[in-house]
Amino acid sequence: MSIEADPTLVEGLDAWRSMAARQQPSWPDAEALADVSQRLGAMPPLVFAGEADVLTARLAAAGRGEAFLLQGGDCAETFAEATADNIRNKVKTILQMAVVLTYGASLPVIKMGRMAGQYAKPRSSDDETRDGVTLPAYRGDAVNAHAFTPGSRVPDPERLLEAYHRSSATLNLIRAFTTGGFADLRRVHEWNRGFLANKAYARYEETAGEIDRAIRFMAACGADFDALRTVEFFSSHEALLLDYERPLTRIDSRTGAAYDCSAHFLWIGERTRQLDGAHVDFLSRVRNPVGVKLGPSTSADDALALMDKLNPSDVPGRLTFITRMGAGRIRDALPPLLEKVTASGRPVTWVCDPMHGNTITSASGYKTRRLEDVLDEVRGFFESHRGVGSVPGGLHVELTGDDVTEVLGGSEEIDDAGLARRYETLVDPRLNHQQSLEMAFQVADMIRRP
Ligand SMILES: O=C[C@H](O)[C@H](O)COP(=O)(O)O
Numbered sequence: 001m002s003i004e005a006d007p008t009l010v011e012g013l014d015a016w017r018s019m020a021a022r023q024q025p026s027w028p029d030a031e032a033l034a035d036v037s038q039r040l041g042a043m044p045p046l047v048f049a050g051e052a053d054v055l056t057a058r059l060a061a062a063g064r065g066e067a068f069l070l071q072g073g074d075c076a077e078t079f080a081e082a083t084a085d086n087i088r089n090k091v092k093t094i095l096q097m098a099v100v101l102t103y104g105a106s107l108p109v110i111k112m113g114r115m116a117g118q119y120a121k122p123r124s125s126d127d128e129t130r131d132g133v134t135l136p137a138y139r140g141d142a143v144n145a146h147a148f149t150p151g152s153r154v155p156d157p158e159r160l161l162e163a164y165h166r167s168s169a170t171l172n173l174i175r176a177f178t179t180g181g182f183a184d185l186r187r188v189h190e191w192n193r194g195f196l197a198n199k200a201y202a203r204y205e206e207t208a209g210e211i212d213r214a215i216r217f218m219a220a221c222g223a224d225f226d227a228l229r230t231v232e233f234f235s236s237h238e239a240l241l242l243d244y245e246r247p248l249t250r251i252d253s254r255t256g257a258a259y260d261c262s263a264h265f266l267w268i269g270e271r272t273r274q275l276d277g278a279h280v281d282f283l284s285r286v287r288n289p290v291g292v293k294l295g296p297s298t299s300a301d302d303a304l305a306l307m308d309k310l311n312p313s314d315v316p317g318r319l320t321f322i323t324r325m326g327a328g329r330i331r332d333a334l335p336p337l338l339e340k341v342t343a344s345g346r347p348v349t350w351v352c353d354p355m356h357g358n359t360i361t362s363a364s365g366y367k368t369r370r371l372e373d374v375l376d377e378v379r380g381f382f383e384s385h386r387g388v389g390s391v392p393g394g395l396h397v398e399l400t401g402d403d404v405t406e407v408l409g410g411s412e413e414i415d416d417a418g419l420a421r422r423y424e425t426l427v428d429p430r431l432n433h434q435q436s437l438e439m440a441f442q443v444a445d446m447i448r449r450p
């Protein structure tokens with residue numbers, strides 16, 4: 001049965017309320033939460049169901065090896081940083097990476113931001129202790145504030161509304177950039193401006209020069225370039241806070257199916273992917289394309305059971321598995337999953353998140369990652385897929401368009417002492433602009449050279 005034809009899916013949209021939901025805030029005031037839910041439910045949707053369907057078709061192509069997904073953005077967006085400059089720099093970085101990948105690998109690249117809604121974080125511990133004082137952990141700006149004071153850390157449902165408004169403003173600007181001419185491929189050089197000149201920047205200029213020449217050649221041949229003016233760009237975030245996702249879920253007037261209209265693509269995190277849990281149940285009932293993070297402890301049977309629950313009709317592009325095994329584990333942990341899922345003959349789009357399995361604490365105490373581990377996990381991802389004959393369909397990265405110093409290594413050779421220079425993330429370390437471009441060049445090579 002196709003997902004829109006099953007009325008029990010829509011009828012059960014609130015079934016998650018009686019299931020175990022991990023990583024939810026302890027909202028102190030149930031009435032205030034109910035009031036916010038009602039107000040969120042009255043807000044316009046942030047995306048249109050038809051856009052989510054287009055993305056499903058694009059992800060199906062990535063699952064067949066006919067496209068490649070590039071999903072990137074902050075670990076945790078913050079309200080304070082939802083500024084024009086930050087949004088523009090992130091969009092530019094993703095567009096630049098996409099150009100490098102498209103040109104280098106001759107594959108269409110699906111561009112998706114971890115943007116316009118990535119305001120909630122699952123945490124390893126419910127508390128944080130500093131100098132003997134213990135407070136509730138920061139769970140993202142949609143829940144509480146980062147400042148280490150008792151008042152800041154109390155979950156406040158009004159923040160869900162603020163997350164909605166910031167997401168709306170961010171998405172509006174992304175749409176303006178990507179449809180208003182800013183993302184026109186003929187401006188490929190412009191996207192480099194404003195970043196620090198560096199090795200990756202120079203290599204990008206070379207690629208941009210080659211693209212320019214190709215465009216001038218095609219123009220001289222009389223090609224029509226209207227299609228270059230706009231770019232499809234999709235939004236995504238972890239569907240962690242069900243008190244946010246549920247009120248933004250709407251019934252599509254065309255099909256009668258439910259869509260979570262907080263973003264085009266939603267994923268379930270490694271910590272909340274229990275088969276009988278609230279998150280899996282809720283996302284099984286919406287028709288957006290959805291993802292699930294799979295860590296190194298995932299068994300092939302877990303993966304198959306998630307497919308049964310989240311994509312029972314085997315719709316290509318509906319389900320993406322985002323593997324995050326760690327560089328040291330991927331070559332052992334991924335192939336058994338790929339073998340069994342591939343043998344089932346059922347459609348899944350496989351994406352590599354090389355960030356979340358490679359987090360370390362540096363000698364000076366920073367939560368960081370090594371760029372070499374991150375790249376090694378991507379290499380392991382390609383090797384595993386090539387060994388099994390399955391399709392490496394995309395990349396999921398935590399990045400920023402700014403010149404932060406949060407990840408070790410890269411051609412700038414950021415070392416432990418260098419981390420302090422500009423360490424700004426509130427949760428996990430992100431690749432900076434240069435490291436993101438370096439990664440794109442290397443991944444283009446990996447796609448090109450089987
Ligand atoms: O981004 C992912 C998680 O939210 C994050 O890695 C958890 O970090 P913690 O272990 O500091 O809670």
Ligand SMILES: C=C(OP(=O)(O)O)C(=O)O
Nearest residue numbers: 122269270271293324356
């Ligand atoms: C929490 C995240 O990842 P994971 O669920 O893989 O740990 C994340 O992507 O922000």
